[in-house]
Amino acid sequence: MSDAARPVPAEQATPASPTPIQGVVITDRERDELRRQGILLTSLQELYTWGCSNSVWPLNFGLACCAIEMIAASMAKFDIARFGSEVFRPSPRQADLLIVSGTVTKKMAPQVIRLWNQMPEPKYCIAMGACAISGGPFKQGYNVLKGIDRFIPVDVYIPGCPPRPEALLHGLLEIQKKIKGFKISGPDAPRHLREDINCHCPVPEFGEHDLEPPTNPEFWQAPTIVRKE
């Protein structure tokens, strides 16, 4: 079974388009019926993504005011534990999710990228708030990185200044949705399951006027926008 066989309401399941796997044809309706009788049919891929998506452990790491909202999301009122992400790890070696919560200064950027490199795969990145996305209100500042996506790959962007905890929870659900869509083999597999992708992000050096290099062209290039005359 593929991920097309995820549980859906019975009336939405279409018996006309069954999913053939190794010669077995079973519809979602039949599978739901089997589950009611105590027989669980699943695939390794489904089991893998189900497990991954429900225990996304964030790194215990905050940069600015967005971190306060992140902390609020983990406390009793918003309760990120409902989604399996309450275990904020103090070590990047044990974390799955980097929430870049706040302004990234150029002086801090190499440390953020180093933390990202120290996290084991599979790992995900949320750019939380206007500053982490684009520099936000400090965009024209000389010491502010104009978006963490210039150096590390970002999975989910959460706009806001700062975003509400509900927005962070929504971002987490989007990450979970993304993980549940993963294939564990083939060309559509995520980067950590493929041999041909180097997951290491180069750490920029402190230069005399700016970071060297100022961006990682592999992840980010300046958009071409035409000015209205």
Place this chain on the structure above:
Amino acid sequence: METPEQIRDRLLARFPGAEITVVTNPGTAAQHSLLLGAAHAAAIAQFLRDDATLKLDQCSNVTGIDWPEKEIIESTKTTVPDPAGGAPKVVETKTKRLQPGYLEVVYHLYSIALRHGPVILRLRTGNRTDQVTVPSLTPVWRACEFQEREAYDLYGIKFEGHPDLRRILMWDEFKDYPMRKDYVEPDDYEWEPTPHGAVLAKAKTHYPSPAAQPPDEPSVASAKEGAKP
């Protein structure tokens, strides 16, 4: 508390030959300050801290100011008598004068023991390029240490006698002084949604104009307009 003029007179009696000028503040705050020469500044600061009637035991703030070179136009009016016997003419002559630039450090002092203040001290450097040294007041008020480092970092003012003069906000390899008026920041924000003023002038170097766009490539602006019914 004594007025700045009274403090100056007392200081001149105590330190004969010291350069002390009262700089008046024409604003409503009317916080007048004492401009000190570099030679006696540290001794005067020590005196202000230990003097029984002032007891300025707290340095609350140290800040830097950049005064770039300024062209000053002075106009003088002279009355020329008319040789024909008519009314005398008023002739206005304008002279241009180049006021050399300098850097300035401002210290705000308070007395916690006697609950008065502030007394404001100013120190000036010789110019903005090679004579940028002023005496450090960190040996007198320990609280100046980080703030003098900040003035060194952002303005390039060197404090003679500072125990640990390093950059504090920017990285050590950084060569510029970002708070100086002639600082040129790295050009690293390529896209601005609503540019105006100086940002618009900067954005124009990044945004190609519609005329410069090759005709076969539809521009972003025209694609948007074309989408409208």
